[in-house]
Amino acid sequence: MNVVVCVKQIPDPAAPAALDPGTKNLVREGKLILDDSDAYGVEMALQLADAAGGGEVTLVSMAPNGETSGLRTALAMGAAKAILVSDPALAGTDALGTAKVLAAAIKRAEPDLILAATESSDGYTGTTPVQIAELLGLPSVTFAKKVEVTGSSVKVERQTEAGYDEVECSLPAVVTVTAGVVEPRYPSFKGIMAAKSKPVDTLTVADLGIDGGQVGVTGSRQEITDVAAAESRAAGEIVVDEGEGHLKVIEFLEQLKVL
Amino acid sequence: MSIAKIWVVAEVVDGAPTTTSLELASHARTLADTVEAVVWGGGAAAAGTLGEYGVTTVHDVGDLAGALPGSPVAAAIAQAISGGTGPNAVLLPATYDGRDIAGRLSAKIDRPVLTNVVDLTEADGALVSQHAIFGGTEILSARFAGDGTAIFVVRAKSFPAEASGGAPAAVSPLAAPDTGAANSARIVATHVEERTGPKLDEADVVVSGGRGLGEKEQYAMVEQLAGLLHGAAGASRAIVDAGWVPYSHQVGQTGKTVKPTVYLACGISGATQHMVGMKNSKTIVAINKDQDAPIFQVADLGIVGDVHKVVPALIQAIQARG
Numbered sequence: 001m002n003v004v005v006c007v008k009q010i011p012d013p014a015a016p017a018a019l020d021p022g023t024k025n026l027v028r029e030g031k032l033i034l035d036d037s038d039a040y041g042v043e044m045a046l047q048l049a050d051a052a053g054g055g056e057v058t059l060v061s062m063a064p065n066g067e068t069s070g071l072r073t074a075l076a077m078g079a080a081k082a083i084l085v086s087d088p089a090l091a092g093t094d095a096l097g098t099a100k101v102l103a104a105a106i107k108r109a110e111p112d113l114i115l116a117a118t119e120s121s122d123g124y125t126g127t128t129p130v131q132i133a134e135l136l137g138l139p140s141v142t143f144a145k146k147v148e149v150t151g152s153s154v155k156v157e158r159q160t161e162a163g164y165d166e167v168e169c170s171l172p173a174v175v176t177v178t179a180g181v182v183e184p185r186y187p188s189f190k191g192i193m194a195a196k197s198k199p200v201d202t203l204t205v206a207d208l209g210i211d212g213g214q215v216g217v218t219g220s221r222q223e224i225t226d227v228a229a230a231e232s233r234a235a236g237e238i239v240v241d242e243g244e245g246h247l248k249v250i251e252f253l254e255q256l257k258v259l
Numbered sequence: 260m261s262i263a264k265i266w267v268v269a270e271v272v273d274g275a276p277t278t279t280s281l282e283l284a285s286h287a288r289t290l291a292d293t294v295e296a297v298v299w300g301g302g303a304a305a306a307g308t309l310g311e312y313g314v315t316t317v318h319d320v321g322d323l324a325g326a327l328p329g330s331p332v333a334a335a336i337a338q339a340i341s342g343g344t345g346p347n348a349v350l351l352p353a354t355y356d357g358r359d360i361a362g363r364l365s366a367k368i369d370r371p372v373l374t375n376v377v378d379l380t381e382a383d384g385a386l387v388s389q390h391a392i393f394g395g396t397e398i399l400s401a402r403f404a405g406d407g408t409a410i411f412v413v414r415a416k417s418f419p420a421e422a423s424g425g426a427p428a429a430v431s432p433l434a435a436p437d438t439g440a441a442n443s444a445r446i447v448a449t450h451v452e453e454r455t456g457p458k459l460d461e462a463d464v465v466v467s468g469g470r471g472l473g474e475k476e477q478y479a480m481v482e483q484l485a486g487l488l489h490g491a492a493g494a495s496r497a498i499v500d501a502g503w504v505p506y507s508h509q510v511g512q513t514g515k516t517v518k519p520t521v522y523l524a525c526g527i528s529g530a531t532q533h534m535v536g537m538k539n540s541k542t543i544v545a546i547n548k549d550q551d552a553p554i555f556q557v558a559d560l561g562i563v564g565d566v567h568k569v570v571p572a573l574i575q576a577i578q579a580r581g
Contacts, residue, residue, distance in 0.1 A: 017393055017531075024399075036500070096371045121532070124512055125374050127412070130329060130362030139443045140329060143355050145506060159506055160355060161272075163452035167327065169444035179500040179513075221407075222371045225387060226400040233538075233557050238550070241564025246572040249523075249544055252560045256542060258464055258488060258521055259577065 001052035001149060003045040004109050005079065006102055006116040006129065007038040007061050009070030013121055023217070024224040025092050026122060032063070034070035037117035039184035040177050042074045045115050047182060048149055056080040058109045062101050064091040068200055075195035076187030082200045083109065089205050092217035095123075099131030101215060104208040106132065113154060114174045118143055133174035140174040141167050145181050261381060265291040266336065266346040267314065268360055274304035278461075279352040279415045281312045286418035287350055288313035290381050295346065295428075297336060299328050302430040310427040312420065318433035329359030330442040335435040336360075337367040340408050348386055348409040350379075361412045363441075373401055374412040375512070386411070394531030394553070395538045415460060415516045416539070452507065457491050459508065464490030465519045467510055467537070468498060471526020471547055471566050475503040480570050481525055487577045493517065495533045511536035526566040529554030546570065 009032035011017065018027045042057070049055040059074050059082035071082045083105045090101070106114055114133075119126035133140035145164060146157035149171070156167045156175060187195070205215055213219055239248050253259040265287040269280035276284075280296070287294040295316040296309050302319030309317055320328075320335045339345040349364065351357040353375065365372040377398075378389035386409055390399045403409045459465065466488065468481035478498070485492040493510040494503070510517055511533040522540035527533060529545070529552055537543070538557055545558040546569045555561040562569055 019392075019399075094371050095374075096365055096369070099366060119513060125372075126358055126513075127362035127365060127372055127374060130359050131366040134330075134333070134363045134366035134441065137439065137441050139327075139441055140359065141327065141444050142329075142359055143506075158355070160449075161507075163450045163507070165446045165450070166448040167444050168447050170440065173444070178506045179496065180502045180506065183502070220371065221404045222373060222401055223404050224399055224401050227392075228398050228400075230391065230395055230398045232396075233543075233559075235556070236543075236559035236561060238555055238558070238561040238563060240550070241546075241562050241569055243568075243572075245546070245562040245564045245569045246576055248560060248562060249546075249569075249573055250576055252542075252544060253488070253521065256521055259580070 001049055001055035001112045002058065002109065003049055003055065004058050004060050004106050004111040004114045005038070005041045005045045005074070006114065006132070007042065007059050007070065007074055008035045008120045009033065009061060009063055009067050010035045010120060010122040017122070019227060023092060024227060032067045032070050034073040035117065035121050037119070037121050037179055038074070040179055040181050041115040041117055042077050042079060043182045043184040044147055044177055046078045048113065048147065052149060058083065058111065060102055060105045060109065061085070062090060062098060064088055066202060071200060072195045073187065075198045076191040077185055078191060081198055084200055084202050085205065085208065086202050087204045089212050089216045092220055093215045094220040094222055095125040095128050096131055097215040097219045099128050099135055100210060101205065101208065102128070103132045103135040104210055105203065107136065112171050113149065114172065116174065116176050118176045118178055129174050129176045138172055138174055139169045141169055142176040144175050144177045147175055147177065262291040262347050262384070262386060264293045264295065264346040266349045267294060267296045268332070268349065268351040268357060269296040269298050269305065269309060270352060270354060270356065271298050271301035271305045274301055276305045276308050277352070278420055279354070281308070281420035282416065282418045283350045283352060283413055284309060284312040284314050285421045286379060288423060290379065290386065297332065297433065299323050299332050306428040306430050310425045311422045313423045313425050314428045315425070317428045317430045319430055320433050320435050325446045326442055327359065327444045327446065328356045329363045330438045331435040332360045333363030333367055334438045335433045336364055338436055339433065340368055345408060348411065351410070351412050353412050353414045358412055361410055365410055368408060370407045370410060371403065372410040372412060373403070376411045376413040377417045379411060379413070391535050394534035416518050456486060456489065459491040459493055459510070460515045460517055462491035463520045464488040464523070465493050465510070465517050466490055466523040466525065467493035467495065467527060468525045469495035469527030470497040471528070472498065473567070477567070478503055480574065484523070484570060484574055487574060490519070495527045495530070524554050525570055527554055528552040529557065
């Protein structure tokens with residue numbers, strides 16, 4: 001079974017985030033890393049391919065520059081290869097434009113199953129995987145907490161407001177996985193070494209036959225009009241606990257009539 | 260100048276529209292001349308309540324017989340739009356199904372979608388959405404360029420649900436075209452997780468735990484404290500990712516938005532991701548050993564201390580009150 005995992009390389013979430021004052025796009029300078037949320041999809045794909053008795057896991061990603069450090073992390077975990085759509089024209093692409101690019105790249109891999117995170121940790125729009133499914137005419141099951149493939153169908157436990165649903169769906173399909181569904185493996189030293197020589201197929205927007213007007217700032221038909229500081233909360237009382245801290249909490253709850 | 264027509268995608272559970280659906284309808288009323296709703300089954304049962312909140316027509320796609328709503332509902336809305344009877348804007352709740360419908364609709368009508376909306380205003384005849392970014396420290400405003408239906412996915416509790424006393428809405432069937440393979444996902448079983456006490460996003464008191472608890476077993480004290488305060492137990496993304504608690508407990512950007520009377524954060528540092536989901540709580544109490552933790556910047560009461568000492572002491576003191 002061949003599985004494609006959509007992965008995103010993002011700025012280190014530990015570093016302070018900022019918007020470019022001119023373009024108001026998220027600043028994506030410096031080293032990019034594999035989005036933590038995507039590690040679950042990669043792990044799930046590796047496990048499913050294993051359970052199916054073989055098949056390849058292919059990463060599909062998009063970046064305005066030729067960044068591959070995040071992809072190497074996922075390759076080191078065990079993915080076989082990667083398709084990276086890299087083009088300066090992609091800077092400022094919105095979620096729908098991203099979906100168009102990724103859908104075209106995914107088509108090339110002819111997968112049985114496409115996995116993605118429910119949303120990225122930097123932009124968290126959370127619609128790209130479903131947009132990809134729609135563009136490819138495929139079914140989708142989002143917010144999977146368990147995924148099982150049997151023959152030509154996939155069974156998913158899908159998170160709901162009240163619990164979860166068991167959902168069955170024919171393949172190929174798009175499935176998004178929530179964090180924590182599996183324990184992502186740490187790349188072994190051997191894996192890290194092997195990843196250096198695994199193929200990363202780098203494509204441009206033109207290679208995919210996508211019109212440049214569909215992506216980048218021109219393709220993005222939404223604009224940021226303003227960024228302003230939010231109303232901040234007034235600073236509260238800070239108490240260092242010396243054995244009596246809980247009494248302050250009790251007092252506070254009493255004032256609110258919670259106790 | 261206002262917007263001519265807004266459609267609110269309303270989720271109906273056990274015959275009643277969800278609170279978030281009513282929040283969207285209430286706010287849509289302030290922006291548009293006509294507010295209509297889209298449901299998939301249960302239109303007749305929900306028409307009364309939706310009417311009270313300003314909806315004049317309920318477009319009912321009909322029972323989906325176990326199909327996930329993403330594909331059929333989006334196709335039905337898209338068909339109405341291309342047929343000229345659609346709205347100027349569609350508002351959807353930021354729920355599992357709401358996001359699916361929004362994504363499908365966006366690709367179908369080739370219009371972008373703005374998600375994580377926390378406020379929506381009108382300027383020069385167009386809608387402008389507000390988004391809380393960087394943990395809610397900044398508010399970003401955005402709007403769509405060009406013509407076409409605007410799609411907004413709105414976070415829960417962004418607006419108050421206020422009845423306008425309207426008459427029951429008319430119910431009108433909305434045809435969903437066949438979407439073939441895209442509509443092949445079927446719900447074969449539904450599981451409701453037992454939970455005691457109030458729902459996380461409706462509770463008056465929320466007690467949440469984070470990485471500072473140290474290990475999975477320590478989450479029990481968060482649940483115990485929540486129980487004693489007749490509240491709900493929540494969690495930061497870190498411990499959900501670590502598999503300590505189910506995803507349904509997650510408060511934050513990728514989880515639930517809560518606005519309780521008091522939010523008690525135990526061992527939570529206050530990452531951007533978490534703050535968006537709880538920053539608008541009426542009051543916040545934080546217990547954390549790191550005095551520089553960002554959570555203290557939003558706390559009304561901050562206890563700098565060991566969560567393993569303060570929380571058990573708190574539990575004991577509450578139990579002693581009887």
